[in-house]
Amino acid sequence: xxxxxxxxxxxxxxxxxxxxxxxxxxxxxxxxxxxxxxxxxxxxxxxxxxxxxxxxxxxxxxxxxxxxxxxxxxxxxxxxxxxxxxxxxxxxxxxxxxxxxxxxxxxxxxxxxxxxxxxxxxxxxxxxxxxxxxxxxxxxxxxxxxxxxxxxxxxxxxxxxxxxxxxxxxxxxxxxxxxxxxxxxxxxxxxxxxxxxxxxxxxxxxxxxxxxxxxxxxxxxxxxxxxxxxxxxxxxxxxxxxxxxxxxxxxxxxxxxxxxxxxxxxxxxxxxxxxxxxxxxxxxxxxxxxxxxxxxxxxxxxxxxxxxxxxxxxxxxxxxxxxxxxxxxx
Numbered sequence: 651x652x653x654x655x656x657x658x659x660x661x662x663x664x665x666x667x668x669x670x671x672x673x674x675x676x677x678x679x680x681x682x683x684x685x686x687x688x689x690x691x692x693x694x695x696x697x698x699x700x701x702x703x704x705x706x707x708x709x710x711x712x713x714x715x716x717x718x719x720x721x722x723x724x725x726x727x728x729x730x731x732x733x734x735x736x737x738x739x740x741x742x743x744x745x746x747x748x749x750x751x752x753x754x755x756x757x758x759x760x761x762x763x764x765x766x767x768x769x770x771x772x773x774x775x776x777x778x779x780x781x782x783x784x785x786x787x788x789x790x791x792x793x794x795x796x797x798x799x800x801x802x803x804x805x806x807x808x809x810x811x812x813x814x815x816x817x818x819x820x821x822x823x824x825x826x827x828x829x830x831x832x833x834x835x836x837x838x839x840x841x842x843x844x845x846x847x848x849x850x851x852x853x854x855x856x857x858x859x860x861x862x863x864x865x866x867x868x869x870x871x872x873x874x875x876x877x878x879x880x881x882x883x884x885x886x887x888x889x890x891x892x893x894x895x896x897x898x899x900x901x902x903x904x905x906x907x908x909x910x911x912x913x914x915x916x917x918x919x920x921x922x923x924x925x926x927x928x929x930x931x932x933x934x935x936x937x938x939x940x941x942x943x944x945x946x947x948x949x950x951x952x953x954x955x956x957x958x959x960x961x962x963x964x965x966x967x968x969x970x971x972x973x974x975x976x977x978x979x980x
Contacts, residue, residue, distance in 0.1 A: 657953075661958065661960060666775070682787070695736045697730050714788075737786075737844065743805070745925045746876065747877075756942045757942075761929075769937075771783050782822070813842060820837075823841070842865060849877075860876070870882065878895040893934055898924050938952070
C-alpha cells in the first residue's frame with residue numbers, strides 16, 4: 651500500500667521583518683499556540699523572565715524580536731512564545747553530514763511530524779544575509795549565511811529538559827553572528843539550551859565540528875562531520891531503537907570515510923533508507939532533504955520526486971502557490 655501525503659514548501663525573501671513574516675506567523679500561530687499551552691500557561695516562563703534571558707544571551711536579536719512581537723499583536727503569550735525560552739519539549743529525528751572532500755557542503759534530512767512543519771525557507775538580511783528553513787516562525791532548523799557558515803541540528807536522544815532556549819533560535823543567532831566554525835562554537839558554548847541537541851557546523855575553509863548540547867552539562871565538541879540522534883552514548887534505548895540512530899550514524903561514518911564517495915553520491919543516499927525515513931505514523935518521516943553548498947553559496951531542497959534550487963544571488967520566491975511534493979510511504 652502506498653500512502654501519498656502533500657507537503658507545502660514556501661520560499662520567502664524579506665530583508666527585514668515585515669508583512670511576509672507576519673503572514674507566516676498568522677498562518678502558524680493557532681498550531682503553535684495550542685502546542686505552547688499544551689501543559690498549561692503556568693508551565694511556561696513569564697514574559698519578563700523570558701525577555702530578560704533573551705536580552706542577556708542574544709542581545710543583538712532583541713531589536714528584531716521587538717519588531718516581531720509588535721507584528722504578532724504585542725500580546726504576552728505571543729511574546730513569551732517568540733523568545734523561545736523554555737518551550738515545551740519536542741523531539742525530531744534527523745541525520746546530517748558535513749562534506750569537505752574537494753568541496754564544502756552540509757547535507758541533512760529533517761525527520762519530524764508533518765503536522766508541525768512550517769515548510770518555509772526564508773532569506774533575510776538582519777545582522778548578515780541568512781537563508782534557512784524556519785521553525786517557531788523565526789528560528790531555524792538549518793541554514794547558511796553569506797560568509798560561508800552552515801549549521802544544522804538533530805535531537806540528541808536524551809530525556810533531560812532544563813532551563814534554556816529552544817535550539818532553533820540558537821541556530822538563528824549563530825548564523826546571524828558568526829562567520830566561522832570557531833565563532834559558532836564560542837556561541838554554542840555560552841547559550842543555555844532546554845533539551846539535548848547536536849549541532850553540526852561547517853564553513854568555507856572546510857573546517858567542521860559537531861557540538862553535543864545538553865541543559866545539564868557542558869557542551870561537548872567532537873571532531874566528527876556527522877550526527878544522528880544520540881551523543882557520546884545511547885541514553886534513551888527505546889528512542890534509539892525507534893529512530894535507528896546507531897545504524898544511521900554507522901552508515902554515515904562509512905560513507906564519509908569511503909574513497910569512492912562523492913558529494914553527489916552522498917546526497918543521493920539521503921533520499922533512500924536507512925537515512926530516508928518513512929515512519930510518518932510515529933512523527934519521524936523525512937520531510938525534506940537539503941544540501942548547503944558552501945563555496946558556491948547555493949542550496950538545493952530535495953524530495954524523491956522534486957527539488958528546489960536557491961542561491962544568495964538567485965533566490966526565487968514561492969508565495970501564492972507553494973510547491974507541493976508527494977511523499978510515498980510503504
